[in-house]
Amino acid sequence: MLLRHTTKEIIPRKALTINPAKTCQPIGAMYASLGINSCLPHSHGSQGCCAYHRSTLTRHYREPVMAATSSFTEGSSVFGGQANLIQAINTIFTTYDPDIIAVHTTCLSETIGDDVNQIAAKAVAEGKVPKGKHVIHASTPSYVGSHVTGFANMTKAMAMYFAKATGKHNGKFNIIPGFVEPSDMTEIRRVAVAMGIKPIIFPDTSGVLNGPQTGKYKMFPKGGVTAAELTSCADSIGTIALGPLASADAARALDAKWKVPCQVQDIPIGLAATDRFINALRIAAGVSVPDIITQERGQLLDIITDMHQYFYHKKVALAGDPDHLIPLVEFLVNIDMLPVHIVTGTPGKAFESRIRELTSHLPCTVNVKAAGDMFQLHQWIKNEPVDLLIANSYGKYMAKDDDIPYVRYGFPITDRVGHSYFPTTCYKGGMRLLEKILDVLLDRMDRDAPEEKFELVM
Amino acid sequence: MSTILKDPKNIEPGTGVLPDPEEVRKEMLARYPAKVARKRSKQITVNKIEEDGSVPEMGSNVRTVPGIITQRGCSYAGCKGVILGPTRDIVNITHGPIGCGFYSWLTRRNQTKPPSDDHENYMTYCFSTDMQDQDIVFGGEKKLKAAIQEAYDIFKPKAISIFSTCPVGLIGDDVHAVAREMKEKLGINIFGFSCEGYKGVSQSAGHHIANNGVFTHIVGKDDTIMDAEYKINLLGEYNIGGDGFEIDRILKDCGISVVSTFSGNSTYDQFANSHTADLNTVMCHRSINYVADMMEIKYGIPWIKINFIGAKSTAKSLRKIAAYFEEEKLIKQVDEVIEKEMKEVEKVRLDVRSRCEGKLAMLFVGGSRAHHYQELFKEIGMKTVSAGYEFAHRDDYEGRKVIPQIKIDADSRNIEELDIKPDKEKFTPRKTAEQITALEEKGYEFKDYKGMMPDMDEGTLVIDDISQYETELLLKIYKPDIYCAGIKEKYAVQKSGIPMKQLHSYDSGGPYAGFKGAINFYKEIDRMVNSRVWGYLEAPWQKNPELSAKYVWE
The missing domain is CATH 3.40.50.1980 (Nitrogenase molybdenum iron protein domain)
Known part of the structure; x- marks a missing residue:
């Protein structure tokens, strides 16, 4: 047994987190920064933070993840990290020549109270920032929220640093896709463009974290939202923010400062959330939904009707991020599955109440916890076993021990490929999710079937 | 731009033609700001072996230049991740915000095999106090004590250790006092490590802190003498x-x-x-x-x-x-x-x-692996043209x-x-x-390590704490057949069309130690440097973009 010490008996815990279902803010900020064209993320803290974030993102994407660090020592921790950051800015622009450095803080620099805005201004005053280049900054203390919070803070920072209204509409629509995969950002763009919308998508890691093998490495590839697009987002018709935790702050800030009206929607995972997203786009942009999108919706629905018998009343346990879990749980409920144990490490009571609402009519007890952990989830599973587990790669230990069919979903996925190339959002992504769920459920039936019940046609 | 880059030496396998390392070194330093170049110049050295066996002084175990894109991690990673990470029956609690514990959870591929299912194994678990802003403001000792109590109540382990992350040292939590108090209270061994990430200049500081802790708190506690020879x-x-x-x-x-x-x-x-x-x-x-x-x-x-x-x-x-x-x-x-x-x-x-004979290798990793793995390459006729450590000290280079x-x-x-x-x-x-x-x-050597440089050829380039920029330059100039480093470097190297072998985690391979390990490694390097995949980088239409004829459809 891999998790041999996980007992069925649940002893309440207040202080000890075991097997977290979240990580810290700076990695989310680093991921968001990689979705800006020609941008080098910079971690203002000890070297280890940067090394850990780069390693984790690299394992998930199997792509180069470049970022720099202020390399704090004991001295800088006592006297402040100003000298380190100014030297870093100079070294980065001289050596690597990005257009933008996106600085995020860490628990170290936050605890000692470094003022990054002031330090960046000093770097500009000292001529360390070449003309036309930018240093942007987000405050991302690791002891508040989670990786999702860090993503939200950097997304807001990039919009607020660059956005500047000219007073003339640009005819475009801002879409903030949330903490999703590069493949999802591409899919959201495809759907928006198919509807005749000109989107500004930020951040956009497609082309950065799912780049091709060409034999020629470029530190700053073509992908990512450009500074010009970010500047122009103040002139957009409106903003759709996908995922309340990851994207709403940026959208609301643009609304407050530049009067760009915004709507906050769930990430379009599954049927109903995609329906709402498409409908919101249609109404806000005043366009009609093209046949291709309606056809994809029909195809998704077709899989559900064709395979409903395999979904019906199967119990599911999930661990992940609130912005993903809410539409995902809704999707599972819509196809008559029973999401019974749901945990996120990210704090916030809204999560629990949304999940309660979505599952209120289910004929079973539902366990849900924000600021929970995977140890808790596993204990729930031991008390009420499930037919399917949906979690990031850490879920595999529970799946192996308790022999549970298992679909990898979320961050990080360190032992399989696919997530960076094939989306799970919009109708097409919904189809892929169902394919993955059916694969593991049917493989299990095949594995366990006695010979006389082993079926060719399922 | 220098002549080397304009006219890169064409290195055919086996011809032995290599660029002048002094020129490569100059090129490496040329782009940096003056102060950075001065600092880096001490850590980029052309190897030379004097008659008495001595080698040039190697700048190492010094601060990394902020912003340079380093391979290095921190003291916590060296202490919790490297030294204590592979021990299976101690409950290792990270005292800090969630990230540090999360990132060091099962990511190093150290395998462990308890004798039976009844034996303890906590390596698959991640324990953290997950400090929140109120803990930073009011102190985290209370939460740490409670966390230790909970760990004890649930798991009843024989030992619990505590690893400090950056904010712990800054806010002044005394993890050692907490450890003493809880040890007294619970009657099991409990000890702390002050391995805050900002200590020292790399993982190396964390190794030392871990060594001290293990030696002080565990070694010598059980005098049973194993009934065995040698x-x-x-x-x-x-x-x-x-x-x-x-x-x-x-x-x-x-x-x-x-x-x-x-x-x-x-x-x-x-x-x-x-x-x-x-x-x-x-x-x-x-x-x-x-x-x-x-x-x-x-x-x-x-x-x-x-x-x-x-x-x-x-x-x-x-x-x-x-x-x-x-x-x-x-x-x-x-x-x-x-x-x-x-x-x-x-x-x-x-x-x-x-x-593999005559092919070129580069190794930038660790505090001993960049040296040890040169042996394996040598055994299959491959030449190490450049190598360096991520966090070593002068004695690891010079002896x-x-x-x-x-x-x-x-x-x-x-x-x-x-x-x-x-x-x-x-x-x-x-x-x-x-x-x-x-x-x-009789020539037996106790307590000695001669270091990496005396084992390397003259004229090879030794680089300590190599930066991403220096890595890219090496790849351009030397076009090595294989480059070895860690996960952060892996895909930038491979995207340059050069196979890359991780020597921290071995990618998904191993073992590479011992006799069977050597066989595994030979085969792995053969697979990598002779793979067909590198021949497919260009699509047919990129190789021959001109249309010379077209089909007539009727």
Whole structure:
């Protein structure tokens, strides 16, 4: 047994987190920064933070993840990290020549109270920032929220640093896709463009974290939202923010400062959330939904009707991020599955109440916890076993021990490929999710079937 | 732009044509701001071996230039991740915000194998106090105490350790006082490590802090003497990809008993009992030499440097261990094992060598691996043209004889050196001074490591704490056939069309230690440098973009 010490008996815990279902803010900020064209993320803290974030993102994407660090020592921790950051800015622009450095803080620099805005201004005053280049900054203390919070803070920072209204509409629509995969950002763009919308998508890691093998490495590839697009987002018709935790702050800030009206929607995972997203786009942009999108919706629905018998009343346990879990749980409920144990490490009571609402009519007890952990989830599973587990790669230990069919979903996925190339959002992504769920459920039936019940046609 | 880049030397495998390393060095430094170039110039050295065997002074274990894109991590990573990470029966609680514990959770590929399902194994778990803003403001000691109590209530482990992250030191939480109090209260061993990420200049500081802690709090607690012959400790072996299992297999065949391994596949009890061994053997000099030194002073156990990476080195190390015990029976058995194992090794080696001879390798990793793995490349005829460590000190480059000359700077001064004295009851010299001298006169080397540079060719480029920029330049200029480093470097190298082997985690491979490990490594490098995939980088229409004819459809 891999998790041999996980007992069925649940002893309440207040202080000890075991097997977290979240990580810290700076990695989310680093991921968001990689979705800006020609941008080098910079971690203002000890070297280890940067090394850990780069390693984790690299394992998930199997792509180069470049970022720099202020390399704090004991001295800088006592006297402040100003000298380190100014030297870093100079070294980065001289050596690597990005257009933008996106600085995020860490628990170290936050605890000692470094003022990054002031330090960046000093770097500009000292001529360390070449003309036309930018240093942007987000405050991302690791002891508040989670990786999702860090993503939200950097997304807001990039919009607020660059956005500047000219007073003339640009005819475009801002879409903030949330903490999703590069493949999802591409899919959201495809759907928006198919509807005749000109989107500004930020951040956009497609082309950065799912780049091709060409034999020629470029530190700053073509992908990512450009500074010009970010500047122009103040002139957009409106903003759709996908995922309340990851994207709403940026959208609301643009609304407050530049009067760009915004709507906050769930990430379009599954049927109903995609329906709402498409409908919101249609109404806000005043366009009609093209046949291709309606056809994809029909195809998704077709899989559900064709395979409903395999979904019906199967119990599911999930661990992940609130912005993903809410539409995902809704999707599972819509196809008559029973999401019974749901945990996120990210704090916030809204999560629990949304999940309660979505599952209120289910004929079973539902366990849900924000600021929970995977140890808790596993204990729930031991008390009420499930037919399917949906979690990031850490879920595999529970799946192996308790022999549970298992679909990898979320961050990080360190032992399989696919997530960076094939989306799970919009109708097409919904189809892929169902394919993955059916694969593991049917493989299990095949594995366990006695010979006389082993079926060719399922 | 310099001539090297305009006209890169065309390095055909086997021709031996290489660029002038001094020119490469100049090119590397040219782009940096003056102050950075000055600093880096001390850490980029063209290797030269003097008649007396000495090599140039190598700048190392100094601060990384902020912003330069380094490979290095932090003290916490060295302490919790590297040294204590592979020990399976201690509940390791990270005291801090969630990230540090999360990132060091199961990511290093150290394998562990409890004897049965009833034995403890906490390595699959991540324990953290997940500090929140109120803990930063009001202090986290209360939460830490509660976390230890909860861990005890749920798991009843024999030991709990606490790892401090950056904010812990800043807000002044006293993890050692908490550890003492809870140890008293719960009656199990509880100890803390002040391994805040900002300590020192790299993971190396964390290794030292971990060595001190393990030595102070665990080693020497169990005096049971194992009923076995030829008892050794294996220090600095972390069982990545199962290396330790392969070494254990070979040692067992030789009749040598391992009391404890620091720290691959290890347990608390092995550490507690490790002072009963007859000899300490050191694999990774950088990460563990402190424990070896301290055990020698306190308990009288001599230490030797060994290396199980490379078939020849493995054979040499086994013979060195046998020679220490000075018994014919052991020497004979070791020779038999080597002879038996080398048959298969040679068969594969010669086959692989026929396809790898003359190819170029570069290694930038660790505190000993960049040295050890050159042996394996040598065995299949590959040449290491450039290498360097991520977090080593001068002695790892130049040999231990430079230790007295190493200047203590502000960063290293803060890492505690324990003042160790011989233990009044437990100090028993394993060899008399006369025996030691007699062995030394026969050429036996105790307590010595000659470093990486004397083993490298003259004119090779030695680079400490290499930056991403320097890496890219090396790839452009030398076009090596393989580049070895860690996960962060991997895909930028491969996207340049050059295969990249991780030597921290071995990608998904291993073991690479010992005889079977050598075979695995030869095959792996053969697979990588001779893969067809690198021939597909250009699509047919990129190779021949001109349309010379077209189909007529009717």
